[in-house]
Amino acid sequence: MFELLTTLFLLSISMAILRFLIGPTLSDRVVAFDVMGIIAVSFLVFLALYFKRDIYIDIALVLGLIGFLGATIFGRFMEKGI
Amino acid sequence: MLEYLGFTFIFFGVMAFVVSTIGLLRMPDVYTRMHVGTKTTTIGTVLVLLGASLIQPTWAFKLLLLGAFILLTNPLSSSVIARATHKSGMTLDSDELKDSE
Numbered sequence: 001m002f003e004l005l006t007t008l009f010l011l012s013i014s015m016a017i018l019r020f021l022i023g024p025t026l027s028d029r030v031v032a033f034d035v036m037g038i039i040a041v042s043f044l045v046f047l048a049l050y051f052k053r054d055i056y057i058d059i060a061l062v063l064g065l066i067g068f069l070g071a072t073i074f075g076r077f078m079e080k081g082i
Numbered sequence: 083m084l085e086y087l088g089f090t091f092i093f094f095g096v097m098a099f100v101v102s103t104i105g106l107l108r109m110p111d112v113y114t115r116m117h118v119g120t121k122t123t124t125i126g127t128v129l130v131l132l133g134a135s136l137i138q139p140t141w142a143f144k145l146l147l148l149g150a151f152i153l154l155t156n157p158l159s160s161s162v163i164a165r166a167t168h169k170s171g172m173t174l175d176s177d178e179l180k181d182s183e
Contacts (some may be wrong), residue, residue, distance in 0.1 A: 001089055005089075005092060005093065005096055008096045008097070008099070008100055009096060009099070011100060011103075012096070012099040012100045012102070012103040013103075015100075015103035015104065015106065015107055016103050016106060018107060019103070019106045019107055019115075025112060025172065027112045027116075027163065027166075027167040027170075027172060028112055028115060030163055031106075031112070031115055031116050031119045031120075031160075031163060032106065032119070034119065034120070034159060034160070034163070035102065035103065035106060035119045035120075035123055038123040038124075038126075038127055038152070038156065039099055039103075039123065039126075041127065041148070041152070042095065042096075042099070042126065042127050042130040042131075045130060045131060045134050045145070045148070046092065046130065046134070048134070048141075049134055049137055049138065052138075054138075054141050054144065057141060057144045057145065057148065058144075060148060061144075061147070061148055061151065064148065064151055064152060064155070065151075068155040068156075068158075068159050071159035071160075071162065071163060072158075072159055072162050074163070074166075075159070075162035075163045075165065075166040076162070076166070078163075078166035078167065078169075078170050079165070079166040079169050079170065
């Protein structure tokens with residue numbers, strides 16, 4: 001069960017990385033980065049279930065905060081410049 | 083019994099992620115990619131967190147906090163990216179759908 005779900009998680013993360021690499025504009029890459037961050041938060045919760053340690057949920061909280069700040073700062077940069 | 087229900091929820095959440103990233107590769111322009119990339123990841127994350135809180139009920143408070151945080155911030159970041167993309171002059175893929183301004 002864990003192996004099937006890990007394979008599906010890694011498949012979706014690798015497809016998002018492919019869009020991150022071939023995306024023609026900056027907005028495509030920012031959207032792909034946002035999707036990768038959200039999937040990584042869910043994958044950390046799944047790893048907490050696999051290893052039965054709840055410290056991974058705290059890491060998922062911090063990663064969600066950092067990913068949100070990254071997307072917001074990129075949006076502000078696209079709108080106004082540095 | 084509750085574990086199997088939790089794994090079913092996690093499976094549907096991960097399938098939402100897979101469908102979302104297939105759409106991220108397939109869609110023709112930036113706005114449609116933004117559509118598939120932000121809505122389906124929200125519902126996928128909520129399903130995965132619900133399944134995890136069914137499997138380990140003692141972690142339910144932290145998972146609820148994380149789910150509320152994701153539900154608040156994910157639409158906000160997608161709205162900021164869409165607004166900045168529109169302000170920087172990105173057009174749609176088809177020529178028939180110009181902006182009215």
